[in-house]
Amino acid sequence: MSAQDEESFFVDALTEYQWARDAAGLAPSSIDKLIKPVIEVCDFYGTVPWHLTPREVDKYFAGPGKRARHTNRQKLNHIDAFFAFLEQRYAHEIMMRFGASMESPVDPFNRPVHRGDFGLRIPPSQTAMKEFFARWREQLSHSRKFAVACRDYVMSKIGYISGVRAAELCPVTMGDIHWEHGQWGRFVVQGKGARGSGPRPREAYLFREGRELLWWYIEEVRAEFGDDVEHASAPLWPSERKPKAVAALNLPIAPAITPSTFRRQLHAAAANFLTGPVTDLYPHLLRHVVSA
Structure with missing residues (x-):
């Protein structure tokens, strides 16, 4: 692939990113601001995003771009948000076509504080996660x-595979x-809302491994919790303890595990x-594991 091919791919990705943000309801002026820093840094170095390094970004914003x-x-x-978009939609294609791994140049050392949804700590590698789940399953x-x-093992593995948040x-x-949706089945979650709109339902993917595991x-396993597993409102991840209020009402379903309990178990x-x-x-x- 030539440099011209990479540049064309970059332009196409920028356009699709703008479409995605437009579909999400952002104003045209806001969308314009989203892509300008990406173009600014890439133009300065004469490169495309997947070849940018953290050192180059540091040097630019500490010098001419300060x-x-x-x-x-x-x-x-x-910039980090655009890389999250590239990683989600094009990481594999960029690796196959241009031999470049999709990793944001905004890393844990130059990442601004108070960054909202893109604030990350350093995650384990895919190899470490594969070994982690293998050891865990052996001990079940x-x-x-x-x-x-x-429950804790499968819930964690499904969270890792699907990329959904604990609260979802x-x-x-x-x-x-x-089970019938898509190739491997999907499940509905109440996704994170935008600009005060509140949670919005969306479908999360199971993929082949997730389908078999679930x-x-x-x-x-699920029936071992003692409630009516056939009830549509029964939680997929039930709590092992039934609150007194639920027991008093003699409800057929158990309460769901809470995010705080899930975090403790993980x-x-x-x-x-x-x-x-x-x-x-x-x-x-679990949503931000890096390549090995």
Whole structure:
């Protein structure tokens, strides 16, 4: 592939990014501001985004591109957001066509504070995560509370595969699972709203591995929690404890696990099964695992 091919791909990606943000309801003036910093830095170095390095970004914003602190922070956030878009939609294609890994040049060291949804800590590698889940699954049969251990394992793995947030994953019900949607099935979550619009339902992907794992969990484990697993409103991830209010009303379903409980269980699993430079996990990190 030539430099011209890469430049054309970059222009096409910028256009699609603008379409996506327009579909999300952003004003044209806001969309224009989103892409200007990307073009600015790429033009300065005469390159395309996937060849930018953190050092080049640092040098630019500490030198010729330096502006007021608020302005620089806003530009870095916009650059990182565009890289999140490229990673989500084009990481594989960019690697196949141009041999470049899709990694944002805005890293944990130059990342602005108060960055909202794109604020990340350093996640483990894909290899570390593969080993983590393998060790965890091997120990399930030795767990004192087998059903609870399986719930935590499958919930974490589905969160890792689908990329949904803890607050979206916990309330999923049995009726939210649609095995017939797409190639491998999907499940409905109440996605994060924008500009005060409130949560919006969307479908999350299971993929092949997630479908097989979730089917095993529902067929072999879910009924162990003792409520009516056939009820459409029954939680996919039930709590092991039934609150007194629920018991008094004699409801057929258990309450769902809470995000705080999910975080505690993931922390405990990381302490037992995760090895490498990253020693802890929390739900948000599952959505940002880097390539090995």
